[in-house]
Amino acid sequence: MLRRHGEIHVTHKTKHPFSIWGIEQLASESSLAMVEEAAFQIQDYPGYNQKRGSSWRCDQDFAIGDCCTFKF
Numbered sequence: 001m002l003r004r005h006g007e008i009h010v011t012h013k014t015k016h017p018f019s020i021w022g023i024e025q026l027a028s029e030s031s032l033a034m035v036e037e038a039a040f041q042i043q044d045y046p047g048y049n050q051k052r053g054s055s056w057r058c059d060q061d062f063a064i065g066d067c068c069t070f071k072f
Helices: 023-028
Strands: 009-013 036-039 067-071
Touching: 009 023, 023 067
Parallel strands: none
Antiparallel strands: 009 067, 036 067
16 A cells, blocks of 8 residues: 555456456455445556466457456
């Protein structure tokens, strides 16, 4: 956290198989409480750049598709 009452925003796909990741449960296990779940709006995040993880394809573009921003 950058500030005492700051937020963590995690944008994640919501269709299967990504929906089974249990983002809210994972956050809860790290003592984070969800404040809001909202449909992802790319215009709310100037400079946003999606990532695939740590594979050799991590910087390749891909369709964002159905996803939400989970705010903790």
